[in-house]
Amino acid sequence: MSDVRPEPLEDDVPIEGTQVRYAGAAKVRVDEDSEYVTSDENLLEWVDPRDSTKILERTVRDSWRVLRIQSEFVAGFDALENVSEAVTVFGSARSVPGSAEYEMGVEVGRRLVEAGYAVITGGGPGAMEATNKGAFLAGGESIGLNIELPFEQHLNPYLTLGMHFRYFFVRKTMFVKYAQAFVCLPGGVGTLDELFEALTLVQTGKVKRFPIVLVGRAFWGPLLDWMRQVLLADAKISPQDLDLITVVDTPEEAVDVVIASGVR
Numbered sequence: 001m002s003d004v005r006p007e008p009l010e011d012d013v014p015i016e017g018t019q020v021r022y023a024g025a026a027k028v029r030v031d032e033d034s035e036y037v038t039s040d041e042n043l044l045e046w047v048d049p050r051d052s053t054k055i056l057e058r059t060v061r062d063s064w065r066v067l068r069i070q071s072e073f074v075a076g077f078d079a080l081e082n083v084s085e086a087v088t089v090f091g092s093a094r095s096v097p098g099s100a101e102y103e104m105g106v107e108v109g110r111r112l113v114e115a116g117y118a119v120i121t122g123g124g125p126g127a128m129e130a131t132n133k134g135a136f137l138a139g140g141e142s143i144g145l146n147i148e149l150p151f152e153q154h155l156n157p158y159l160t161l162g163m164h165f166r167y168f169f170v171r172k173t174m175f176v177k178y179a180q181a182f183v184c185l186p187g188g189v190g191t192l193d194e195l196f197e198a199l200t201l202v203q204t205g206k207v208k209r210f211p212i213v214l215v216g217r218a219f220w221g222p223l224l225d226w227m228r229q230v231l232l233a234d235a236k237i238s239p240q241d242l243d244l245i246t247v248v249d250t251p252e253e254a255v256d257v258v259i260a261s262g263v264r
């Protein structure tokens, strides 16, 4: 049997016209200018039910896709089952290294580890990287759960455990299942999505004793004001729903809230 092994797919081994990227757990080389279609996009694509060929094709594809989704859950459960107490930290992919916001993430990660928690993030750049960096340099468990995106995507280097997911909803399950609390740093649409998913799960009693802490009063205050002045005033939420979120100003306060809530 021949022992000719293919060259490893390294980002720093450029082959003209190609780039290396992640597709789920795999690293693949793709044409630089080809449009990359993510697994989420394939799954969510609408197919005209009047187009019989397409519908048949989709039925077969989707049936097989279920197995891939299933395997992603299995891989996630397997990799994370031994994680002890953990806190999931969300925040902007765009926080710039060296900025006050980034440093805040570093401190959140460090303080969580010092308080005995493992740290879970989206594994990407910005606030995710900052938080992992703080946790990693403090010698703690630093977990990054990355997601396949239409553009090239890297795990940040400060991880003790990194995973790639194809499906947003599988990854989100891991964020909740393996954490005892959420901390949100300033962020954009992705962070808001994660915050409101967490809030909905707590509000509907799907997860219990789950503190949600937002760090940065100046950033989060207006959102809380809007929830009070519009959502509450219009009876779209109950007064006690607002108590599910705690807004603080510093990493120290954020970690104190997690510790005081007694979640272990």
Ligand SMILES: CC(C)=CCNc1ncnc2c1ncn2[C@@H]1O[C@H](COP(=O)(O)O)[C@@H](O)[C@H]1O
Pocket (backbone or CB within 6 Å): 089, 090, 091, 092, 093, 094, 121, 122, 123, 124, 125, 128, 146, 147, 149, 153, 186, 187, 188, 189, 190, 191, 192, 194
């Ligand atoms: C530079 C850039 C946009 C890279 C994106 N790379 C990403 N890698 C991993 N998770 C991500 C990424 N973008 C968004 N997310 C998810 O959405 C949140 C951040 O989104 P946003 O920047 O607030 O809206 C993170 O907590 C993370 O879970």
